[in-house]
Amino acid sequence: MEVRTHRGQGPLQQVIEIGPHRLLTDVAPESGGEGSGPEPHDLLAAALAACTTLTVNLYARRKGYALDEVQVSIQHGQEGAAYALHRSIRYLGALSEEEKQRLTDIANKCPVHKTLSGQIQITTEAE
Incomplete structure (x- = not known):
C-alpha cells in the first residue's frame, strides 16, 4: 500500500x-x-483507536462474546522525551470480567499497537 x-x-x-x-x-x-x-498526530491516534476497535470486535465475534460495542478513546501528546498515547477502552454488552480482560489482552495485540510498540525503521530518499 x-x-x-x-x-x-x-x-x-x-x-x-x-x-x-x-x-x-x-x-x-x-x-x-x-x-x-486533523493534525498528523491525531491521525496516528485514530489509527490506534480504529485498529483496537476492529481487532476486539473480530475476536469477540469469533468467540461468541455478547459484545454490543467497543468505544476507544486516545489521549496523546508529548510527555518529556517521549510521545505518549493513553488508550481507554469501554466494552458495552453482557460480558464477564474475564471476557473484558481477555478483550483487553487482545487489544494490546492489534497490529497498530504492535507496530507502535515495536521497532520502527523509516528510510527517506529525496527525488
Whole structure:
C-alpha cells in the first residue's frame, strides 16, 4: 500500500491519498494552518483507536462474546522525551470480567499497537 500527500488549498493543508480514499490534514490556526482537518498526530491516534476497535470486535465475534460495542478513546501528546498515547477502552454488552480482560489482552495485540510498540525503521530518499 502506498500513501501519498500533496498540498491542499490552505497554507499548511495536505491531501492524503490512500488508495481510492482521500483525507485532509492540517494544523490549528495558532500554528499557521486553518484547522481544516486533523493534525498528523491525531491521525496516528485514530489509527490506534480504529485498529483496537476492529481487532476486539473480530475476536469477540469469533468467540461468541455478547459484545454490543467497543468505544476507544486516545489521549496523546508529548510527555518529556517521549510521545505518549493513553488508550481507554469501554466494552458495552453482557460480558464477564474475564471476557473484558481477555478483550483487553487482545487489544494490546492489534497490529497498530504492535507496530507502535515495536521497532520502527523509516528510510527517506529525496527525488
